[in-house]
Amino acid sequence: MEYEAVIGLEVHAQIHTRAKMYCACPVVPDTGDVPPNTQVCPVCLALPGTLPVVNRRAVELGIMTGLALNCTINPVNVFARKSYFYPDLPKGYQISQYELPLAVNGALEIETASGVRRIGIIRAHLEEDTAKLYHQEDGTALVDFNRAGVPLIEIVSAPDMHTVEEVQAYATTLRELLIYLGINAGDMEKGEMRFEANVSVRPVGTATLGTRTEIKNLNSFRALAASVAYEIERQKAVLEDGGVIVQQTLGWDEAAGKTYPQRSKEYAHDYRYFPEPDIPPLEMAPDWVAALHARVPELPLAKKRRLMHDYGIRPYDAALLVSDRRVADYFEATATLARARDIAPQDVANWITGELFRLLNAAALSIDACKITPRHLLELLMRVQQGTVSVTAAKTVLAAMHETGEFPDAVIERLGLAQISDAAALVALVQKVIADNPEQVQQYLRGKTNVLGWLVGQVMQASKGKANPQETRTLLQQALEQQRP
Numbered sequence: 119m120e121y122e123a124v125i126g127l128e129v130h131a132q133i134h135t136r137a138k139m140y141c142a143c144p145v146v147p148d149t150g151d152v153p154p155n156t157q158v159c160p161v162c163l164a165l166p167g168t169l170p171v172v173n174r175r176a177v178e179l180g181i182m183t184g185l186a187l188n189c190t191i192n193p194v195n196v197f198a199r200k201s202y203f204y205p206d207l208p209k210g211y212q213i214s215q216y217e218l219p220l221a222v223n224g225a226l227e228i229e230t231a232s233g234v235r236r237i238g239i240i241r242a243h244l245e246e247d248t249a250k251l252y253h254q255e256d257g258t259a260l261v262d263f264n265r266a267g268v269p270l271i272e273i274v275s276a277p278d279m280h281t282v283e284e285v286q287a288y289a290t291t292l293r294e295l296l297i298y299l300g301i302n303a304g305d306m307e308k309g310e311m312r313f314e315a316n317v318s319v320r321p322v323g324t325a326t327l328g329t330r331t332e333i334k335n336l337n338s339f340r341a342l343a344a345s346v347a348y349e350i351e352r353q354k355a356v357l358e359d360g361g362v363i364v365q366q367t368l369g370w371d372e373a374a375g376k377t378y379p380q381r382s383k384e385y386a387h388d389y390r391y392f393p394e395p396d397i398p399p400l401e402m403a404p405d406w407v408a409a410l411h412a413r414v415p416e417l418p419l420a421k422k423r424r425l426m427h428d429y430g431i432r433p434y435d436a437a438l439l440v441s442d443r444r445v446a447d448y449f450e451a452t453a454t455l456a457r458a459r460d461i462a463p464q465d466v467a468n469w470i471t472g473e474l475f476r477l478l479n480a481a482a483l484s485i486d487a488c489k490i491t492p493r494h495l496l497e498l499l500m501r502v503q504q505g506t507v508s509v510t511a512a513k514t515v516l517a518a519m520h521e522t523g524e525f526p527d528a529v530i531e532r533l534g535l536a537q538i539s540d541a542a543a544l545v546a547l548v549q550k551v552i553a554d555n556p557e558q559v560q561q562y563l564r565g566k567t568n569v570l571g572w573l574v575g576q577v578m579q580a581s582k583g584k585a586n587p588q589e590t591r592t593l594l595q596q597a598l599e600q601q602r603p
């Protein structure tokens with residue numbers, strides 16, 4: 119029997135605000151640089167008699183996320199207590215949302231090798247992060263409350279995905295969207311995004327859902343993909359053996375590459391939700407929501423399609439360029455200038471995704487720290503087009519511009535990289551290469567014409583990359599023909 123997988127994802131994303139969700143404590147990055155338990159107050163430590171106050175900025179960013187996910191924003195939002203006991207939860211409950219969450223009924227478009235798909239978004243709601251536990255080797259644990267109360271948005275997809283590839287595309291697309299919106303930096307290592315996957319399998323062609331399992335605490339794209347792939351195969355094997363799938367919560371053992379059942383009591387699903395009595399229902403004024411809608415930026419997939427359409431660049435390059443909004447802006451600034459000079463935007467894309475990315479990666483810099491302005495990059499491409507420098511020399515020029523921020527012409531001058539198109543100088547080099555390589559010359563004359571490329575290379579080398587390759591080729595051919603007896 120053929121089986122198909124049915125997968126839904128829950129994504130928890132930290133919302134980068136200055137203050138926490140229900141108090142004024144600063145949100146600090148989870149890097150271990152800030153001493154533990156210093157960013158705390160009576161509210162986020164849950165001392166008696168304190169009152170939570172909702173962070174307006176977190177709600178605004180949440181609304182923008184909901185709108186970007188094509189959701190309906192509930193006109194009235196209710197916060198709710200989700201009760202459970204765990205040492206990282208100071209109040210003994212989390213202030214979350216249950217009935218009447220922030221946003222409902224949306225969809226996220228994803229692209230896979232088999233085409234475009236719309237994945238339903240059931241809901242997105244606001245809540246607060248827990249504290250962080252540090253398990254010690256002696257079996258005790260330390261707790262840091264700096265993270266307690268950091269705003270989170272939980273985004274729950276419909277069980278609309280059927281392959282690991284779709285899961286990866288969904289997670290990647292959602293991450294890019296959150297970065298575009300300025301929700302967070304998408305840094306998985308800092309826990310800014312965490313996943314949970316619901317997985318079931320069913321015979322192909324049937325509509326009823328199989329029993330599902332839930333994989334918790336997936337903190338990387340790799341863990342997400344590997345655990346879902348493993349779980350699909352595990353469930354198929356159980357069914358093929360005539361067994362039944364047990365509904366349960368699973369953990370992912372990265373080292374063993376296996377899912378494993380978690381103690382059921384730890385995640386007993388009786389959260390006793392009820393409306394949070396300390397926070398009045400939030401009314402979402404329609405003009406406030408409309409104003410936020412106007413602030414939702416052009417999103418990655420829409421931008422990718424527009425760049426392909428407006429600039430005629432390849433899908434692969436467009437995807438690379440839009441993966442960072444600042445890079446896309448840089449490309450557009452350069453490509454607009456380039457078009458006015460008859461330089462193809464695709465050439466601009468090639469230089470950015472090739473050489474410029476290489477330089478930035480090597481220096482671990484983002485594009486806004488780059489010393490090469492769009493105008494300077496364009497000037498360099500013009501020098502290539504005009505034949506002032508070869509493509510090889512232009513790469514050297516770009517590297518120097520990246521180091522010093524100089525104009526391309528200044529670098530070309532300083533490093534003496536202007537191309538030799540002067541016939542006399544080239545002829546001298548060609549004659550020298552012919553004289554130095556009699557064996558290759560004979561091979562050429564006996565009909566092994568592909569040795570010409572090697573000889574061109576020798577001239578290029580002798581000229582330190584400054585010879586004009588086209589002219590070198592022509593001159594070499596002429597000179598070689600003259601060698602025939």
Ligand SMILES: [Zn+2]
Pocket residue numbers: 138141142143157158159160161162163267
């Ligand atoms: Zn606080």
